[in-house]
Amino acid sequence: MTDEYGFDTRAVRAGQVRTHEGEHSEAIFPTSSYVFESAAQAAARFAGDEPGNIYSRFTNPTVRTFQDRLASLEEAESCVATSSGMAAILSTCMGLLKAGDHIVSSRAIFGSTTVLFNKYLAPFGVETSFVSQTDIGEWEQAIKPNTKLLFIETPSNPLTEIADIKALADLAHSKGCLLVVDNCFCTPALQQPLKLGADVVIHSGTKYIDGQGRCMGGAVVGNKDIVGEQVFGFLRTAGPTLSPFNAWVHLKGLETLSLRMKAHSANALELATWLESQSSVERVFYPGLASHPQHELAKQQQTGFGGVLAFEVKGGKKAAWSVVDNTQLISITANLGDTKSTITHPATTTHGRLTPEQRADAGIGDGMLRIAVGLEDIEDLKADLAKGL
Numbered sequence: 001m002t003d004e005y006g007f008d009t010r011a012v013r014a015g016q017v018r019t020h021e022g023e024h025s026e027a028i029f030p031t032s033s034y035v036f037e038s039a040a041q042a043a044a045r046f047a048g049d050e051p052g053n054i055y056s057r058f059t060n061p062t063v064r065t066f067q068d069r070l071a072s073l074e075e076a077e078s079c080v081a082t083s084s085g086m087a088a089i090l091s092t093c094m095g096l097l098k099a100g101d102h103i104v105s106s107r108a109i110f111g112s113t114t115v116l117f118n119k120y121l122a123p124f125g126v127e128t129s130f131v132s133q134t135d136i137g138e139w140e141q142a143i144k145p146n147t148k149l150l151f152i153e154t155p156s157n158p159l160t161e162i163a164d165i166k167a168l169a170d171l172a173h174s175k176g177c178l179l180v181v182d183n184c185f186c187t188p189a190l191q192q193p194l195k196l197g198a199d200v201v202i203h204s205g206t207k208y209i210d211g212q213g214r215c216m217g218g219a220v221v222g223n224k225d226i227v228g229e230q231v232f233g234f235l236r237t238a239g240p241t242l243s244p245f246n247a248w249v250h251l252k253g254l255e256t257l258s259l260r261m262k263a264h265s266a267n268a269l270e271l272a273t274w275l276e277s278q279s280s281v282e283r284v285f286y287p288g289l290a291s292h293p294q295h296e297l298a299k300q301q302q303t304g305f306g307g308v309l310a311f312e313v314k315g316g317k318k319a320a321w322s323v324v325d326n327t328q329l330i331s332i333t334a335n336l337g338d339t340k341s342t343i344t345h346p347a348t349t350t351h352g353r354l355t356p357e358q359r360a361d362a363g364i365g366d367g368m369l370r371i372a373v374g375l376e377d378i379e380d381l382k383a384d385l386a387k388g389l
């Protein structure tokens with residue numbers, strides 16, 4: 001359902017297979033195994049001679065509907081759903097890498113991804129070099145003969161730095177590597193990395209795809225060989241499979257994704273603009289602002305600027321905590337991608353385990369706050385922040 005229909009139509013309808021009951025909304029199939037008509041059919045399924053379900057660690061109809069719908073939205077051949085966003089990143093690495101391989105990654109990636117690379121992949125002989133999100137020269141220098149993957153997340157969290165997907169895809173391909181893009185912050189509603197040349201797209205469905213903070217999930221998207229064979233091969237063996245119920249929540253989330261991402265983006269742009277005019281605010285980080293260093297690049301590769309912004313208040317940690325503690329509406333939680341707005345103080349939460357020097361290198365000041373802007377009335381959000389500012 002890729003060429004024929006527009007994005008919003010595919011978000012609502014792609015991947016649905018109606019059963020003989022004629023249900024209008026997609027069905028949930030809570031079953032761990034499937035029944036065969038005969039010994040011969042069982043043998044043919046196991047041998048791979050006949051397509052069809054065997055066991056839900058491998059395939060499940062509800063999970064397949066979610067996968068087909070997300071593949072259609074990213075305009076990809078294949079999508080493999082996983083139990084979380086981190087399971088998607090782990091499955092990609094396990095499916096594509098072996099001992100002796102090397103990853104070049106942006107430094108500005110999700111904290112657990114850094115830990116996965118440094119603490120859990122390194123002992124198996126996969127080494128990672130970390131480079132600047134925005135300086136292509138650093139990437140070029142870091143690539144070695146054994147480099148297999150380049151890994152980015154754009155916009156980054158919390159500084160919203162933009163990586164140039166097309167330039168990094170071209171660089172990756174000129175060196176025989178694959179480019180993997182964590183597209184969690186934009187979703188295919190705002191950014192389609194495969195169209196810009198990326199090879200693999202990662203999703204934490206937990207965030208905007210669910211969109212209402214209900215359940216965990218993830219996905220890997222790309223071509224048939226890389227995702228449909230290699231990543232799926234690891235997943236069906238090792239088992240970080242998405243549950244049918246979570247797949248159902250996420251496939252229903254896809255139906256409103258494009259509307260929600262537009263609304264998150266509109267609210268975030270207005271809040272960012274308002275914050276920039278506040279005398280107690282030192283600086284605002286949001287790709288939709290003309291003051292953002294990669295505003296032009298963001299306009300080229302994204303169709304909206306997303307729901308996450310960061311800002312630095314004057315007065316360091318004390319002033320930042322006062323803004324957090326004076327909110328009554330905005331939730332104090334590190335999650336993002338929810339209809340409910342959330343606020344965090346990165347220096348003492350998500351980035352609290354870094355040394356002060358590492359935090360300074362990463363550009364995370366003591367006065368910095370991150371807001372994942374939800375879908376509440378924008379005037380209520382401004383009023384909630386105005387108290388502490």
Ligand SMILES: *Cc1c(COP(=O)(O)O)cnc(C)c1O
Pocket residue numbers: 084085086087110153182184185203204205206207216217218
């Ligand atoms: C949350 C997040 C992940 C991990 O997803 P989980 O579903 O929590 O495992 C990966 N990348 C980014 C950018 C995230 O925000």
